[in-house]
Amino acid sequence: MKGRESTFNCHMIAEGRAGGEALVSQDEILFYLVDPQSGIVIEKGHSLEGKSIAGKILVFPAGKGSSSVQVDGLYQLLRRGNAPRGMIIERPDTILVTSAIIMEIPLVDRVDPAFYELVKDGDRLELDAGQGRLTWRN
Amino acid sequence: MPGGGERKNRVCSLFSFDLMREGYCVVYLTEYEQEMLDGKYGSASKMALQVQVAVGECFGAKRLLEASRVHVASSNQEADVWFAEKLLKLGGRCRITPTVNPGFNLSYLSRYLSISREDAGLMERARRAYRDLGALLTLSCTPYLEANVPRFGEILSYSETSVTIYVNSVIGARTNREAVQSSLCAAITGRVPEYGFLLNENRRGTVLVQVDADLRSDFDYQLLGCCTQKIGPGVPVFVGLPANPSQEALINLGTQLNTTASYAMFHIPGVTPEAPDLKAAFAGREPERVVTVTDDDLHEIHQIISQPPQKIDFAMFGCPHFTIRQVQEVASLVRGKKLAAEMWVLTSSLNRELARRTGMLQDIEQAGGRLVEDTCIDQPCWSHLKGKVGVTDSPKCAYYAKMRGMDFVVRDLASCVQAAVKGEVS
Known part of the structure; x- marks a missing residue:
């Protein structure tokens, strides 16, 4: 059913507002294994392999990998305009939290579980991290 | 003395919205810390503390602690150089002199290897930025052996896989697995948010690992440290090891545990300082899980790696x-x-x-x-x-x-x- 809209509470980690298409990852993400030129995930066997995270609101369980490669991976994407516009995460870690803050990419966690039942790739999301609000439309 | 004063119940005002909503953690700051966050001690300190307060808030820290040592796993990758230069441009200067990771030795290696101008330039920029921020350019990834050796119980902000687990486990100092950038922030502010492995309750053992294998050399500890799929998440407590493992064996075990997965700490009863015996390793509780690692497991993981x-x-x-x-x-x-x-x-x-x-x-x-x-x-x-x-x-x-x-x-x-x-x- 199209044209539905819901608003969810969430918890701000990195401030800012962002809107865009949802892209949902089943797997943890290492930004080092995303092609900085295109934003396409190149990690073999990853649930997002072959898909682009550029300009998306990225919904994923957690980050992974050592801090140098994770931070540099995200930075290379950002520099080329291919970073996600916003990030929604379930299990934050120090490295990803730090990266999102210094690169000024809105990041939230603790979203109502009902959100995860609804959200699909391509849904429209409006994220207002500072207000702790996430709006979903399909 | 800065930061030594009484803690005031000031709400951190990192961003302009109300952090006091139910269920949300608030990091209480001292007057000095609040002033730093307000920018009284410069823009670099302000930004660094903002990052740390946000990290602390995310992980439920109730306050900041004074750190006494920092090691930064600088990598001279672009993001690393970008952030160090950003702090420098804001007038950043380290309150705690950090030691730093190696990059590559440009003058020595250029004699034997061909190094691109771009790579050399980035290396030199990284060195300059860290030196100007006030880092001690030890350029070594074993600060716990020399130049930055913590004592038992000391509060640290260390990054680098092999370092964090060694100082927690073998020395009994306290650090989280910091990011390069969050540890650099700690060097700038002299503070670290109190969460995770800075707290007693998270340092006790949770997984009993019975080593039913013959560990004959330091190398066998590398293989043991790679058995992380079998060990699973938590703080492993290893029993069945030979008496008196070498320093190198302990470095190897920790390095591989924290490379093949994310471990901040392990215990070996009778060897590591927070585990005088098995009961102390688990702080008197029962292990959540018991696993056995055999010679076959070591052999199998060796084939894989x-x-x-x-x-x-x-x-x-x-x-x-x-x-x-x-x-x-x-x-x-x-x-x-x-x-x-x-x-x-x-x-x-x-x-x-x-x-x-x-x-x-x-x-x-x-x-x-x-x-x-x-x-x-x-x-x-x-x-x-x-x-x-x-x-x-x-x-x-x-x-x-x-x-x-x-x-x-x-x-x-x-x-x-x-x-x-x-x-x-x-």
Whole structure:
């Protein structure tokens, strides 16, 4: 059913507002294994392999990998305009939290579980991290 | 004295919305910390503290603690240089002098290797930025052996896989697995948010690992540290190990645990300081899980992490940087021999100087090997090894160098040196 809209509470980690298409990852993400030129995930066997995270609101369980490669991976994407516009995460870690803050990419966690039942790739999301609000439309 | 005053119940006002909503943590700041957050001590301190308060808020920290030591796993990758220069442009200056990780030794390696102008430029920018921020350029990934050795119970902000787990487990100092940037922020502010492994309740053992295997060498501890799929998440407590494992064995175990998965700490009853006995290791509680690691497990993981025996083009040692004892072992194994393959031994500048004074450097060089300071295996200087097969005693080296197109046969140190002499692993 199209044209539905819901608003969810969430918890701000990195401030800012962002809107865009949802892209949902089943797997943890290492930004080092995303092609900085295109934003396409190149990690073999990853649930997002072959898909682009550029300009998306990225919904994923957690980050992974050592801090140098994770931070540099995200930075290379950002520099080329291919970073996600916003990030929604379930299990934050120090490295990803730090990266999102210094690169000024809105990041939230603790979203109502009902959100995860609804959200699909391509849904429209409006994220207002500072207000702790996430709006979903399909 | 800054920060020494009474803690006031001030709400951190990092951003302009109300953090007091139900269920949300608030980091209480001292007057001095609040002033820092308000920008009274400059923009760099303000930004660094903002990052730390946000990290603290995310992980439920109730306050900040004064840190006494920092190690930054600087990498001279672009993001690293970008953030260090950003702090510098804002007038940043470290309140705590951090030690830093190796990059590559430009002046020494340019004699033997071809290094692109771009890579050299980035390396020099990184050095300059960290030096101007007030870091001590130790350029070593084993600060716990020299130059930045914490004592038991000390509050730290350390980044680097092999370092965080060693200082927590073997020394009993306290750090989280910091990011490069969050530890640099701690150096700037002198503070660290109190969460995770700074708190007693998170440091107790949760997984009992019965080692039903014969650990005969330091290398076997590398293999044990790679059995993380079997061990699973938590704080492992190892029993069944030989008495008195060497310093190198403990470095190896921690390094691999924190490379193949994310462990901040382990205990070995009777060996590590927060585990005088098994009961203390679990703080009197029952383990959440009991697992057994056998010789078969070690053998199986060895097959997975290593290429099969074959001709090799080079040998790479020192991930993490070799201790002086390991340098000594290599020197004595190659003395009077000629190597058939390139051999690179990476260690700290202090160790290299000691090796020079004691003749080990000459032994290694006369055999055709190189003892290199200030240098890491995961750096662009090794581009000539792309597509080649090497031998190493470090699974971490094999894992990271894969991203740079190198493949490795992984063996114990003596077998590796033997392979470098013969040009193949038999």
